[in-house]
Amino acid sequence: MQPQPGDLLRIDGRASVQFAGDRALTLRVVSVGPELTYTGWVWLTGYVIDRRGQAVERRKIFVQIAGLRRAATVPSPSRSRATRPHASRRDQGDGRAARDGSGVRTRAEAR
Numbered sequence: 001m002q003p004q005p006g007d008l009l010r011i012d013g014r015a016s017v018q019f020a021g022d023r024a025l026t027l028r029v030v031s032v033g034p035e036l037t038y039t040g041w042v043w044l045t046g047y048v049i050d051r052r053g054q055a056v057e058r059r060k061i062f063v064q065i066a067g068l069r070r071a072a073t074v075p076s077p078s079r080s081r082a083t084r085p086h087a088s089r090r091d092q093g094d095g096r097a098a099r100d101g102s103g104v105r106t107r108a109e110a111r
Contacts, residue, residue, distance in 0.1 A: 001068055003029050003044060014067030026071045028055065040065055 003009060007029045013020030026049045033043030042065055047055035049071075 001070075002065065003032055003042065003068055005029050005031055008049070008071045008073075009044075009046075010069045010071040011061065011063060012067075012069075014069070015063035016061070016067065019061075019063075025059075026050075027059065027061070030058075033060075037062070 009027050009029060010024065011019045011027050012024035019025060027044065027046040028049055029044055029046040031045045033045070035043065037043065041062060043060060043062055045058070045060045048057040048059055050056045
């Protein structure tokens with residue numbers, strides 16, 4: 001399997017002894033190194049993906065092509081909900097408190 005940018009790969013001891021056991025990782029490939037290396041080996045640059053689907057670290061690794069495996073699908077990264085600024089307690093929705101900063105209505109405004 002020739003890795004390509006965008007591939008999601010499981011890197012473990014089959015790809016290199018440095019990733020054996022609990023050091024295995026899931027990598028989203030960003031680029032494949034163009035430099036000539038030992039036959040059957042390749043430099044990969046990518047992002048380590050955690051169990052939640054979040055990219056947690058950028059890595060450049062040297063691995064055996066024959067040991068690369070496609071990763072099982074990881075969950076999509078959850079999008080954080082956009083938060084809206086809270087209105088001040090004195091703002092009645094007309095925006096005057098926000099504009100003048102006081103939040104206090106004059107008698108003329110109250111009528």
